[in-house]
Amino acid sequence: MKPTVSLPRRLSWFGIMAIAALISLGPVIWTLSTSLKSQIETQQFPPTLIPSDIRPSNYSQLFSSAEFMAAASTSAIVTIAVTVLVLLIAFPCAYGLVRLRAFGSRILLLLVALAQTVPAIVFLIPIYWMASNVGLYDTQTILVVVYTGLLVPFSTLILAAFLRGIPIEAEEAALVDGCSHFGVLRRIVLPMSRPALATAALFTALYSWNEFLVAAVLGGDRARPLTVYISHFVTQKTIEWGPMCAAVSVVLLPVLIAVIALQRHLVTGLTMGAVKG
Numbered sequence: 001m002k003p004t005v006s007l008p009r010r011l012s013w014f015g016i017m018a019i020a021a022l023i024s025l026g027p028v029i030w031t032l033s034t035s036l037k038s039q040i041e042t043q044q045f046p047p048t049l050i051p052s053d054i055r056p057s058n059y060s061q062l063f064s065s066a067e068f069m070a071a072a073s074t075s076a077i078v079t080i081a082v083t084v085l086v087l088l089i090a091f092p093c094a095y096g097l098v099r100l101r102a103f104g105s106r107i108l109l110l111l112v113a114l115a116q117t118v119p120a121i122v123f124l125i126p127i128y129w130m131a132s133n134v135g136l137y138d139t140q141t142i143l144v145v146v147y148t149g150l151l152v153p154f155s156t157l158i159l160a161a162f163l164r165g166i167p168i169e170a171e172e173a174a175l176v177d178g179c180s181h182f183g184v185l186r187r188i189v190l191p192m193s194r195p196a197l198a199t200a201a202l203f204t205a206l207y208s209w210n211e212f213l214v215a216a217v218l219g220g221d222r223a224r225p226l227t228v229y230i231s232h233f234v235t236q237k238t239i240e241w242g243p244m245c246a247a248v249s250v251v252l253l254p255v256l257i258a259v260i261a262l263q264r265h266l267v268t269g270l271t272m273g274a275v276k277g
């Protein structure tokens with residue numbers, strides 16, 4: 001028999017969740033509102049939530065800009081390439097560390113976890129020097145390589161935690177029935193790992209899409225993603241709030257769609273390894 005929850009407690013929890021949602025969505029709502037305001041209205045005090053003069057021209061100005069479209073193309077190409085490469089590298093690594101049980105696998109997994117704790121800024125100066133010397137500075141290639149190196153450890157940890165929760169008896173039964181190791185991986189492990197793969201892909205894509213520091217250092221005019229492009233609305237004389245918030249809204253849209261579409265897989269991928277690991 002399930003324990004009953006009193007009405008006052010339900011209302012209190014509902015109020016807490018409503019306040020938390022309002023705090024979380026507040027900046028997003030304000031950004032959308034500002035993206036439709038004129039420059040004069042963005043600077044008036046007291047500020048207004050609903051624009052008195054709606055300016056969709058802030059968005060049309062973006063999509064008519066060749067620089068914005070080039071930045072959007074760079075962000076999309078880098079995000080897709082990094083996501084595919086990270087999954088192709090991290091999944092075999094996680095499976096090998098969890099299932100093969102080779103000598104030193106636990107130490108390797110610990111080193112992977114330690115690698116995740118090192119901030120990216122530590123590597124930026126030597127990476128910048130090497131990229132400049134080999135002709136990769138200000139290219140999409142260097143962004144893909146650096147992002148992949150930074151995100152493989154995190155995705156490996158997520159996938160390893162999930163793979164521990166998959167019963168090994170299913171794989172052993174398939175081997176007894178004559179299935180090869182590759183067949184077990186393709187027919188059993190991969191289908192059961194879809195939530196973890198979706199979780200790793202989502203976090204990888206979000207990082208690649210939203211990353212600023214590495215792109216600001218290693219990217220220039222040719223390989224400038226949207227996050228760096230947005231910073232150019234801040235000049236020495238003024239801040240173009242309307243176009244900048246319009247660009248931020250465009251950047252947020254794919255993120256919201258991806259999170260909503262993969263929400264179920266995301267929760268499963270994050271919790272299964274913690275419960276059964």
